[in-house]
Amino acid sequence: MAGKKFSRTWLTPVVAVLVAFAIGAILIYIQGADPLKAYQSLFSHAFGSWSGIAKTLGKATPLVLSGLAVTIGLRAGLFNIGVQGQLVMGAFAAAWAGYFIHGLPIYIHLPVALLFGVAFGAGIGLIAGALKAYRGIHEVITTIMLNSIILALVDYLAGHVFQEPGQILARTPHILPSATIPNIFSMPSGFFFAILLAYGVWWVFQRTTSGFRLETVGRNKSAAWYAGISVKRSVLIAMAVGGGIAGLGGGIESLGVIGRFEPTFNTGLGFDGITIALLGRANPLGVIPGAILIGGMRGAAASMQFDAGVAPEIVDLILALVLFCVTAPFLAKWLKSTEVGAKISSGWGN
């Protein structure tokens, strides 16, 4: 029975990915290119060599974290679309701390800079959480609005207030070596940290009372209240923790990959997080394969263009198709298990 259950749970995401690739193949073919060659190039660049894998894992790192941020929200019955904004805020704050603070050894400077990312990401999440908890404003609306506000804000900060001297691009100065995340055996160490965090989040939901609280609120608010769980507090916690993890993802991106804050990077990471969380079926461990797949595709898109003459945007298209194929059945399930859906079918007995 366990096997049957497993296959049923993961059937949707696997089929979603396969269908998306199949439709992608047709589109590549219509463009006049060879889909097999394109996919072969995509996968061999992403997974066929150590350097390819290192690049893939580097790309996957912030994706694991943004996927986790969305997952935590889903578990608590919230649809956190603001991961993009939270992540960018964290990326900026960590980069700022990484170049602005001087004279600290790496074992202090690096964690402090990362904590800046966490704190700012959490702060942004908390704004949406507070608006939901105390004003009842839906988080989808507030997080979308916050996304726009933050993108404009960091553009301004990196383009004016904290711009690298003599630059015309909007970007901060380069971070100091004491805030740079080192590689382990030429693999991005941030990735292993992200995996540990995913396990941590999984464990919290699996085994702790805090996880149980969040999850109960996500599934039945009346029952949660009745059982003595504060719904408001849970909303605040879920949004703050999700925002913090997203901010950490941004921080790792700034300190481990880009080396500064530059608004043109980071784009889309938060939105890929939504696809990844849904592919992972709101399971914290489930985000890992999705993040690696999408990270690999993002990392190898340019090489695919070179090899097979396919526009790299095809990757965006495939990911959009994945999201489309995975959401329909997932949302239906998710709705059923939450307040909204339960209400639609609420009643007496079965």
Add this chain to the structure above:
Amino acid sequence: MSALLEITNVTKTFPGVVANENISVSVAAGEIVALLGENGAGKSTLVKSVFGMVRPDSGEIRIKGELIAPGDTGGAIARGVGMVHQHFQLVPVMTVTENIILGDEPKRGIFINMKAARAEVIALSEKYGLEVDPDAFVEDLPVGTQQRIEILKALRKDVDLLILDEPTAVLTPQETDELLQVMKNLATSGVGVLFITHKLREVMAVADRVVVLRNGRVAGSTSPRETDEEGLAQLMVGRNVVLQVEKGEAKPEASTLEIKALSVNDDRKHLAVDGLNLEVRAGEIVGVAGVEGNGQRELVEAICGMRPRLSGEVLVSGEATPDMHPHKVHSMGVSHIPEDREKHGLVSSYSIEDNLVLNQFDRDPFAKGWIRNVAALEENATRLVEEFDIRTPSIKTTAGALSGGNKQKVVVARELSQDTRVVIAAQPTRGVDVGSIEFIHNQLIAARDAGAAVLLVSAELDEILSLADRVAVMSGGKIVAILDAKDAERGLVGRLMAGLSA
């Protein structure tokens, strides 16, 4: 008579359970067939197959001779079958009128003619004696009213076959009588009725034929002419069931639950509980008898901290309980079997194991500090499933997959398995089969004998009269009389409930 509905050799399995095994049932025009069986026997599964909501593994379903394809949700409706589901199919954010007309709306041009719809609903409600407010939103209504809406919706269209899955579980006795009369009238005019209930009295009153399911199989069929309530119960459960409650003398001690000058509003901000005083002593069961809507629900919710109190107080062992904090009240030793188990009592997508600790998940031994103790959870669930006879393939099964009565048993097991000083039981045996009613009654008596103060609120006067040591009659938000069990004669209580003086 030609068969309207023919179910032949239907089998349906869920993971770990055979819900229906080779079941054959038929209903002829003008006939009322009662489908009886324990909780989890497979009644709802069977009737859901007719409506395509469950896809049988094998077997045939024919309506008026025409084969219904498995999973065909429109087929039955198109052939004139109406159904009242045990699990309501209402849209909570729409009004009563909107819900009833949904799917076949009176139109004016391309618009819905709301005026006509409203008038139709009022007429319908009067015709069948089922009172509803056409403009209320469904999500604000208690389960009893929602049930009436479901029934009206099914009766609105002229149907040839009506399927009713426990329609009377949440109705008042008067409404039940009205509904039984409606069923008889429909049968006289040639409609076939398939009727599921746990109340043997209703079966005896209206059924032409009775089909009994046990463990997913047809255990036998009979008719009210050939048997009596005891016989039906025996056929259902497979053993002798004591329909009469047997209990010893109560030995009440100091008063544990004290309600002083309590006033509470209902949802529409009208005074529902009006300066009410009541005491329940340790070691006794006080039953609140009253016509539904006289403040019983509001009283229970206010005691349990789920509804704001306007004035007055509720004391447990002399200590004031907080307003609007159900968990704190619970921690003071007040167990509560809530009326609306789907909303407050259970998280349907959680396992039985988690539901059994829902309001004590963070207490020892279920959590050690921050960490949940899986071994203790499993031990607790295994013990309670066994002790309370919850029919489930496993303790990891989600509560939503349980049959209606077994869900109720999960809530009862959780609340009565804790050491409590006060038990507030609101409709504790709703939707529960006769065998389990016997069991839950015995558990309430056991709680009493262990020294708990038990407050029982039930729409079933019989339940109150047979369980209570003292009967408090509630009318117009007040306790109008308190009688000792030996003086609480049915007619007298009925007169007091109706607001007449003794």
